[in-house]
Ligand code: ADP
């Protein structure tokens with residue numbers, strides 16, 4: 001049997017190196033962006049806007065990278081989070097992409113909350129739902145389940161999409177691992193990092209051609 005790398009090991013191997021590089025590139029790019037802003041105050045030219053937009057993309061990638069590999073630097077307040085409420089409003093963000101999608105929301109124990117960094121969680125569930133939509137190519141079913149049991153919140157995100165081949169399962173969450181031509185491979189890294197940081201667990205089950213389920217457990221009290 002093959003030994004699976006755990007999330008920390010995956011991050012250590014690739015993410016930390018990438019984060020170091022990202023950090024070094026971010027500072028000069030930020031300063032270029034600042035000077036570009038100054039230029040734009042005196043000159044108008046479509047190329048300047050293109051440059052601005054492209055710089056913004058690069059900075060956004062670097063920001064994501066730093067976020068997933070250095071979560072301790074996240075200076076977000078810990079607040080009380082009600083996942084039932086957050087998950088149902090999050091689905092609204094995807095509304096235009098849900099025409100041919102059957103969505104099943106089964107959000108029980110709606111009064112249960114946990115303490116955590118809300119924006120990290122919103123981003124994590126956004127990443128999971130986005131992946132599910134991409135996996136079903138916007139046709140199929142997405143199920144989101146929430147319930148409380150023995151001091152743990154269980155959240156399941158399932159789709160009836162393409163699934164993940166068995167030999168690729170262990171790669172999920174590795175920074176930059178992506179099977180998509182336009183993928184960044186940072187979405188699941190962000191998800192795994194967020195769940196870990198809050199003392200939770202995440203597991204994945206998948207059958208090629210049938211679908212994928214992410215199962216998350218978070219302690220109600222930390
Ligand atoms: P990206 O979406 O940019 O490729 P992610 O980190 O979000 O990066 O996902 C990494 C890879 O994991 C995806 O490219 C895909 O191969 C696989 N994956 C993630 N979620 C699913 C899913 N719900 N169904 C099938 N494959 C998935």
Ligand code: MG
Nearest residue numbers: 127131187188
């Ligand atoms: Mg993704």
